[in-house]
Amino acid sequence: MNLLLEPWIPVRSLYGGSPKKIALRELLCGDDKWGLCLPRDDMELAALQLLICIMQTLITPKTIIELKTRIAKSLPKEEYDLAIQPFSDWFQLDHPKYPFMQMRGAKVITPMDKLFAGITGAENCCFVNEPGLVKELCGGCTAIALFNQASCTPGFGGGFKEPLRSGTPITTLIQGAHLRQTVWLNVLHEDEVKRILPWHHTTSKQKPTWIAPITTGTKSAESIGIVRGLFWQPAHIELMPPTKKESMCYLCGQPTSQCYTRFKKDKFSNYKISGTWPHPHSPRILELKRGGEIEHRFPSFTSIAPAWSQLNRFVIQQRPEVSIEGYEPAAVVLQSKQIYGQQSQKLHLIIGGYGRKKASIVRRCHEVYAFSPGWDEHPLVIKDFVWYGIEYKNALTEAVSLFCKGKKDKYDSAKNLKGIGEKIRLYKIAEDQYYRRSEPVVLETLACIDFSIPGPFLLNLGHALKEICRELFNEIVLPYSNDPELIHTMAIARKTLDFNLKNLEPQKDIRRK
Numbered sequence: 001m002n003l004l005l006e007p008w009i010p011v012r013s014l015y016g017g018s019p020k021k022i023a024l025r026e027l028l029c030g031d032d033k034w035g036l037c038l039p040r041d042d043m044e045l046a047a048l049q050l051l052i053c054i055m056q057t058l059i060t061p062k063t064i065i066e067l068k069t070r071i072a073k074s075l076p077k078e079e080y081d082l083a084i085q086p087f088s089d090w091f092q093l094d095h096p097k098y099p100f101m102q103m104r105g106a107k108v109i110t111p112m113d114k115l116f117a118g119i120t121g122a123e124n125c126c127f128v129n130e131p132g133l134v135k136e137l138c139g140g141c142t143a144i145a146l147f148n149q150a151s152c153t154p155g156f157g158g159g160f161k162e163p164l165r166s167g168t169p170i171t172t173l174i175q176g177a178h179l180r181q182t183v184w185l186n187v188l189h190e191d192e193v194k195r196i197l198p199w200h201h202t203t204s205k206q207k208p209t210w211i212a213p214i215t216t217g218t219k220s221a222e223s224i225g226i227v228r229g230l231f232w233q234p235a236h237i238e239l240m241p242p243t244k245k246e247s248m249c250y251l252c253g254q255p256t257s258q259c260y261t262r263f264k265k266d267k268f269s270n271y272k273i274s275g276t277w278p279h280p281h282s283p284r285i286l287e288l289k290r291g292g293e294i295e296h297r298f299p300s301f302t303s304i305a306p307a308w309s310q311l312n313r314f315v316i317q318q319r320p321e322v323s324i325e326g327y328e329p330a331a332v333v334l335q336s337k338q339i340y341g342q343q344s345q346k347l348h349l350i351i352g353g354y355g356r357k358k359a360s361i362v363r364r365c366h367e368v369y370a371f372s373p374g375w376d377e378h379p380l381v382i383k384d385f386v387w388y389g390i391e392y393k394n395a396l397t398e399a400v401s402l403f404c405k406g407k408k409d410k411y412d413s414a415k416n417l418k419g420i421g422e423k424i425r426l427y428k429i430a431e432d433q434y435y436r437r438s439e440p441v442v443l444e445t446l447a448c449i450d451f452s453i454p455g456p457f458l459l460n461l462g463h464a465l466k467e468i469c470r471e472l473f474n475e476i477v478l479p480y481s482n483d484p485e486l487i488h489t490m491a492i493a494r495k496t497l498d499f500n501l502k503n504l505e506p507q508k509d510i511r512r513k
Contacts, residue, residue, distance in 0.1 A: 001139030001258070003054065003091040003100065004084045008140025009047065010252040012037040014178055021140060021254050024054065028075040033178040038252055041366035042117065043141070045171065045352040046148035049281060052173070052186045053147075053230040054091065058083045060226075061189040064338050071176070071184045071339070090208060093139050098211045099239065101146045101231065106238040106264035112137060115145040115263065117153040117354055118361045138249035138256035142239065150233040153354065153361070159267030161234035164224075168356040169282050169298040170307075172314050172330045175348040175368055185339065186332045188280055193226055196278045196331045200226065209233045214271055221275035229277050236266040278331070283313045286326030294320060296328075301355040301365050306435050308369065308442050311386050314349065315371070316379040337376050346447075347371040369443060374451030381454045388458060388504065389442055392465040393434045395500035400476055401427040403486075403493040417489040426476050437468050459505075466501050473497055 001008065007021040011034040019037040027034060036044045059075075061067040093100045113119040113134050137145065154167035163169065176182040194200045203225025206212070209232060224232070242258035249256050276296035278284065287295045299313050307314075313327045317334065320326030336347065348370050355363035375382065404426050406419030420426070441464045449457040473494065480486050 001093040001143070002088075003093070003140075003143060004058075004087065006139075008138075008143065009034075009051070010037050010140065010254065011035060011179065019253065021138075021252070024051070025077065025080050027051075027180055027183075028055075029077045029080055031074055033180075035179055038141075038144075040251075042152075042352065042354070042364050043144055043148065043251065045173075045350070045366055046152065047144045048173065048179075048182065048186075048350075049151065049171065050144055050147045051179075051183050052281070055183055055187050056230060057090075057227050058087060059187075060193060061187065063191065064189050067184065067187065067189045068339060070187070071181055074180065090211065093143050093239070094242075100143060101150055101208075101210055101233045102238045103210060103213060103233075103236040103266075104238055106236050106266040108265050109240070110263055110265050112142075112145075112261055112263065114156070115142075115149050117148070118364065135250050136243075136247055136259035136261055137251055138254060139242070139258060139260070141249055141251040142260045146233075146237065146239075147231075149237075150231075150235065152352075154356065156235060156265060159269050160265075161269045161271070163234060164229060164232040164273070164277050165279050165282055165298045166300065168300045168354040168361070169279070170300055170310070170314075170351065170353040171281050172283055172333055173281060173350040173352075174332055174336050175350050185336065186281070188226075188331055188335060192331060192335050192338075193280075196280060197226055199223075203228070214268075216270040218272045218274055221273055221277040224273075224277050226280075229279065234268070236268045238264045240264060278328075280331035283330050283333070284328040285313060286318075286320045286328055288320040288324070288326070294326075301353050301363070304355075304363075304432055304435060305390075306439055307351045307365055307367055308439070308446070309386060309390055311369075311382055311446075314351065315347075315375060316382060318379070346373055347375055370447040372447055372449050372451065378451040378454070381449070381451050384454070384458060385446065385449075385461075388462060389438065389465065391504055392438075392462070392469055392501070393431060395497060395504060396434055396469040396472060397427040397431050398500060399473060399493045399497035400430040402496055403477060403489055406489055407492065417492060418485050419489060420480060420486065430472055430476055433472050434468065437472070438465055441465070441468075462505050466505075469497065469501060 004024060007023045009022050009024065009027055010019060011022055012019045014033040014035050022034070036047055038044045038047065061070055089095055089098055091100050116134055119134060151163050152169065152171065153163070155162045174182070174185040176185045197203070199222045203223065206225040206228045208228055214234070239260055240262045242260045244258055246255065246257055247259050248254070276284070279298070282298050284296045285299055287297070289295050299310060315329055315333060316327050317329055318327045333349070348368055350368050352366040354361045355365060404419050404421065404424055407417040441461065445457055445461045477490050477493070480490065
């Protein structure tokens with residue numbers, strides 16, 4: 001299976017029809033409009049990232065003008081054939097010496113489902129996976145799984161390194177009108193590569209880790225080039241020879257003549273990376289340390305909060321000040337401003353990642369957010385937007401928490417308010433339900449807001465969130481409404497909620513520049 005030559009990309013036409021697999025040449029050089037088609041959203045995102053990384057390797061546009069041409073027009077077939085010649089051995093899944101993202105000689109035989117996040121383990125029930133989802137895989141789906149395991153998921157455990165961006169990084173990409181356009185929208189042109197990797201001139205000829213393996217010892221992030229970083233494989237993995245039989249891939253559902261069912265792995269963690277490699281597909285948090293040093297780290301989903309609660313980090317560029325967190329959006333997001341120029345454009349932002357609790361994957365988050373035109377010129381409006389959404393949640397959970405914990409009077413115990421008990425964590429239920437019910441109105445506002453006059457839109461958002469908070473509070477306390485010992489506590493909690501909601505109401509004349 002050669003990813004540059006053979007059909008492996010699972011797609012469906014945007015105009016309808018049955019799913020199929022196409023070759024990279026057909027995707028880039030044809031005029032058909034395709035969308036990825038896999039049963040798992042995380043695998044679709046992994047397939048998209050893999051396509052982007054391959055094209056970043058094969059053809060890095062020299063200038064923004066050349067990149068715009070790639071986005072607008074299909075690639076000439078002769079140009080594609082010429083571009084792949086230096087890389088004919090790099091992307092072959094079963095190459096005798098340099099198999100794609102693998103290391104010959106691994107020993108521990110492992111079932112194929114271990115390549116996938118959330119398929120097995122105590123937390124996998126939240127994914128509602130079908131039994132045997134990845135029992136037999138075609139070469140294309142196996143390559144996607146290898147890439148996702150190396151780039152976006154935690155390591156296999158003790159003795160294995162995590163990906164270059166940490167265990168569960170958030171990925172942000174730009175979505176186009178169809179798959180080919182989306183791929184090119186997320187390929188960096190040469191000047192942008194040099195901006196994020198000032199050392200690009202010394203590392204541009206590096207080979208990926210399965211051809212030039214990672215050695216032991218400490219390595220500087222500045223020693224890693226664009227191709228090596230995009231395809232960083234921290235684990236020693238080797239696919240076992242496929243079973244040759246006519247079958248159906250359990251993931252994409254397409255016919256295959258070779259089925260991968262197991263792989264081998266070996267522990268490898270005898271190296272250390274100093275510094276943070278600036279991956280172009282992920283935002284970064286910038287934190288000012290003592291002595292003026294700025295620490296970079298990649299955000300992840302560490303709570304039940306949805307992706308919109310971190311929009312500041314995804315689209316706003318802000319240098320850190322004393323005790324203030326800074327943000328650096330993904331390079332592909334920053335580049336989109338060059339692509340669109342001064343034209344008023346609506347941004348469709350793909351956001352994906354895993355929620356993690358210790359070593360376990362507990363949820364997936366893969367969404368597309370639409371931003372109305374003007375998003376890049378009014379960062380303070382986005383800050384207001386996120387702030388209001390979170391503060392309304394805080395108003396609700398504070399009131400429900402008071403109802404649970406009660407209240408003690410320092411001077412007169414007779415004035416103590418009885419709660420239902422701290423162990424009954426209703427405020428957690430309130431938070432979860434708030435995020436579920438508020439998400440549609442939050443995303444609708446984001447898609448239609450006029451960033452030059454945001455006041456009326458934020459006002460309408462505030463009214464909607466206020467009603468959600470009141471409805472949820474009433475639903476949560478309703479089962480206790482007949483308890484005479486809790487009536488006073490309930491009234492105080494409701495008064496607290498009303499007071500907090502009143503203080504949060506946006507003003508019509510809000511203007512941000």
